[in-house]
Amino acid sequence: AQSVAQPEDQVNVAEGNPLTVKCTYSVSGNPYLFWYVQYPNRGLQFLLKYITGDNLVKGSYGFEAEFNKSQTSFHLKKPSALVSDSALYFCAVRDIRDSWGKLQFGAGTQVVVTP
Amino acid sequence: NAGVTQTPKFQVLKTGQSMTLQCAQDMNHEYMSWYRQDPGMGLRLIHYSVGAGITDQGEVPNGYNVSRSTTEDFPLRLLSAAPSQTSVYFCASSLTGPANNEQFFGPGTRLTVL
Numbered sequence: 001a002q003s004v005a006q007p008e009d010q011v012n013v014a015e016g017n018p019l020t021v022k023c024t025y026s027v028s029g030n031p032y033l034f035w036y037v038q039y040p041n042r043g044l045q046f047l048l049k050y051i052t053g054d055n056l057v058k059g060s061y062g063f064e065a066e067f068n069k070s071q072t073s074f075h076l077k078k079p080s081a082l083v084s085d086s087a088l089y090f091c092a093v094r095d096i097r098d099s100w101g102k103l104q105f106g107a108g109t110q111v112v113v114t115p
Numbered sequence: 116n117a118g119v120t121q122t123p124k125f126q127v128l129k130t131g132q133s134m135t136l137q138c139a140q141d142m143n144h145e146y147m148s149w150y151r152q153d154p155g156m157g158l159r160l161i162h163y164s165v166g167a168g169i170t171d172q173g174e175v176p177n178g179y180n181v182s183r184s185t186t187e188d189f190p191l192r193l194l195s196a197a198p199s200q201t202s203v204y205f206c207a208s209s210l211t212g213p214a215n216n217e218q219f220f221g222p223g224t225r226l227t228v229l
Contacts, residue, residue: 042223044158090157
């Protein structure tokens with residue numbers, strides 16, 4: 001079985017400061033990892049994914065994430081947060097052996113960026 | 116190109132009533148899925164489809180039916196609504212499986228069952 005943990009319900013950061021949203025995962029085989037963002041009253045939007053290759057993945061809106069196999073983590077980062085980054089962020093994982101790729105989502109982390 | 120559309124946006128049902136949540140996409144995506152979103156639980160997969168005529172169960176399928184008669188449409192049916200089905204429902208699609216392709220999500224349907 002696969003699972004995802006987002007240990008923080010909420011992350012508060014001042015505008016201009018670095019932002020980190022944590023994610024750890026558990027799969028039997030090798031993982032495919034994703035980050036999605038949800039703005040209020042909207043559906044989820046894709047940010048970035050790790051499939052294979054470079055452990056540092058760059059995505060939309062200046063976000064990046066680092067895959068760490070030994071720590072089974074895939075933390076989302078942004079060097080300088082904006083007020084407009086305030087949203088709900090979801091990490092998701094899939095075992096590559098699952099041919100039709102049912103994703104397991106974490107519970108979500110609310111990011112609040114204050115001016 | 117409208118992407119993924121869902122109707123209605125809001126719905127209130129009484130226990131025991133039935134209804135269908137509509138989902139359509141105009142991107143010629145093979146893969147479509149339904150999720151429910153509940154506070155503190157993230158998104159949970161209800162049903163999914165890998166193409167017209169092919170559907171399968173996800174993590175929480177009980178109380179829901181789906182069909183996929185065309186590539187574009189993937190309706191979700193609640194046969195006898197229960198208060199436990201109060202949730203926000205999202206439809207999503209992707210070119211193939213969501214494994215290595217981003218999913219495109221609709222705006223959601225907020226359902227309340229009294």
